[in-house]
Amino acid sequence: MPFGLVVGMAADARGLSLLEALLMCGLVFAGTAQLVALQLWTDPAPILAATLAAFVINLRLAPMGAALAPVLDRVQGIRLWGSLAVLVDNSFALAIAEMRAGRRDAAFLAGASLTMWANWMVMCGVGHVFGAAVRLPPGHPVFFASVAALASILVPLWRGRADLLPWGLAGVLALAAHGLGLGPPWPVLIGALGGAAAGAAMDGRRARA
Numbered sequence: 001m002p003f004g005l006v007v008g009m010a011a012d013a014r015g016l017s018l019l020e021a022l023l024m025c026g027l028v029f030a031g032t033a034q035l036v037a038l039q040l041w042t043d044p045a046p047i048l049a050a051t052l053a054a055f056v057i058n059l060r061l062a063p064m065g066a067a068l069a070p071v072l073d074r075v076q077g078i079r080l081w082g083s084l085a086v087l088v089d090n091s092f093a094l095a096i097a098e099m100r101a102g103r104r105d106a107a108f109l110a111g112a113s114l115t116m117w118a119n120w121m122v123m124c125g126v127g128h129v130f131g132a133a134v135r136l137p138p139g140h141p142v143f144f145a146s147v148a149a150l151a152s153i154l155v156p157l158w159r160g161r162a163d164l165l166p167w168g169l170a171g172v173l174a175l176a177a178h179g180l181g182l183g184p185p186w187p188v189l190i191g192a193l194g195g196a197a198a199g200a201a202m203d204g205r206r207a208r209a
Contacts, residue, residue, distance in 0.1 A: 008127020086113035170195025
């Protein structure tokens with residue numbers, strides 16, 4: 001809900017109409033990528049830069065889909081590709097929690113994702129209308145809501161101290177890239193690749209032990 005409100009307000013601040021904002025939210029359905037694209041938005045729109053940024057940020061969905069293979073291995077056709085099309089961080093976190101509890105229901109993933117899509121559309125629309133009425137200045141505390149929403153997703157994924165190194169490394173690398181002046185999407189990409197490499201190395205050592 002807070003993430004959708006922020007994206008709706010950001011879309012209004014960039015001059016998108018309510019219809020344009022809803023079309024973007026409904027077809028893209030990727031909050032982080034949408035925020036980055038809106039940050040890059042100018043007139044004329046930098047289509048290539050925004051596309052590259054969205055592509056790089058959404059690369060994380062490939063390993064997320066692979067991690068859900070135990071849930072999706074018996075699903076084919078439109079059910080498989082439809083579930084992957086609406087997959088987002090929130091539904092991934094819920095599905096992983098279900099897997100760790102021993103439940104592997106593909107319908108749970110699809111239902112959670114579609115429910116979040118419907119909520120996303122409503123909240124983006126409300127955010128757009130709210131932004132048009134209030135016109136909050138850049139840096140207003142309400143814009144922290146998107147960061148808080150992303151941070152909350154990490155809670156069900158936390159497995160204990162074993163996750164501390166890859167998660168910490170990802171954060172340090174992202175902050176270092178930002179400190180070097182690299183703009184979106186490079187801090188996200190560098191942090192994600194570094195953290196993933198560290199996590200894969202640790203898992204490999206545990207498997208050989």
